[in-house]
Amino acid sequence: MEYEPKYTVVLRGQEFILTKSQIEFDSPNYFTACFLGDFHEAQTKRLELSRSPDLFKLIIEHLCGYEVLPLDNKANTSDMSADSVLRNLRADALFYQLDGLVKSCDRAIKPRKTGRSFMIIGRRSPYTRILSNADSSSTISVEGLRWEKGYLKPGDVWVTTVTEDILNRMGQLQLRRSYADFEGLETVAAIEDFAQKAVGNYSKSGWTLMGWRFEAIPRPDDGSGQPGTKILIVLEGL
Template identity: 65%
Template sequence: MEYEPKYTVVLRGQEFILTKSQIEFDSPNYFTSCFLGDFQEAKTKRLELSRNPDLFKLIIEHLCGYEILPLDEKSCPSHMPPDIALRNIRADALFYQLDGLVRSCDGFIKSRKALVSPSRKFLVIGHTNTSRHLRSTGPNHNIPVTGLEVVTMSLQRVEIWTTIIADDMFNQMGQLQLRKSHVDFEGLRLVAAIEAFVRKAVGNYQKLGWTLLGWRTEPVTREGTGIVATKLLIVLRS
């Protein structure tokens, strides 16, 4: 069997190996320019970039000739809903100059816009807490479960606010901690605590047709004082 050259792509410390046939798929592209052109990478056969390594796994599938669209929750990075992952894949496809993948993404984005139901809504629940119960010092900034349980026990309806938004506003909200990414023991315990908080805040949300999507916390700081409160934002989807 004839030897096929291999090339190393390093993304944020993670190494990926591409073959010549892979980089020539959907070409000309960024990889053929670097590895088959006059750049230094053509000699070293090594390319280092700061792009997302989780998304690159999908790019590799594309370079193997596989269909990667439409995306579902299992194929997306754990912190990305499918809609956001699709737009991020398109951004990477533009960067890597993969014109075929860009066209595929554009087609799916256009079709998804046509199919989006105007009735799909998101219920946003907000709460600001001045105690230390919701403050996290952990590396993942997770909500302390015990603290959340204490807050839930004494929660009054007047201490929360709610609003309903549509897709366009939801897409501008920024990153959430998604329920689907909390699957180990501690993660499921946190999900249960979040669900208990939501039931205390708005009642039986599942009976009303809502499901828990995700949440995030934001510290409230004051100059010279530091953190004085914690904002908790929880999002349900219809």
């Protein structure tokens, strides 16, 4: 059998032997750079590091071509939780430049649910001056909204919180980020003032304006009611 070069990796006093085929697995990486490059370790075939020897046992399994994820109880010989082992293994995979193992760790680390919440402020206003064009829900009269805010009293609005799933079913909103010119920012400021009058200093409580929808309420054909405006303002939790 043809001789295969061997290389020694020393981690906190513990020695590990790697073969050439192992260090070339998932390469280029830290080992190929050290042992097959122009570094001193290419001559000594010995590398000393202060990384975790326990995690390196999993690294060796990976370099042998074995699947090391998902982790089982036998693989965890330390006092760390399985989640900590996985995240520390990813850190070592980054250090050793093992791109394949990094990707495997990323797939195994379940993304944390953000649990995003949204505060909905609603009002059915009996006034139409809030919209500068009653036929367009996107054309807000800044002066009309300021006038509406001036007459706003406790109990004039309803407030609730919803999840992102519910928000996605609420229909299209005018998004704050779409209003970047002078007139747009003036509109944003007016809506922020209205929301603050309705629910208090929401930014101090961890909320920020996300979007809104203002809709004209037409007068019923039979003349039995009054026209008005539906106001819907959405705040996003930071």
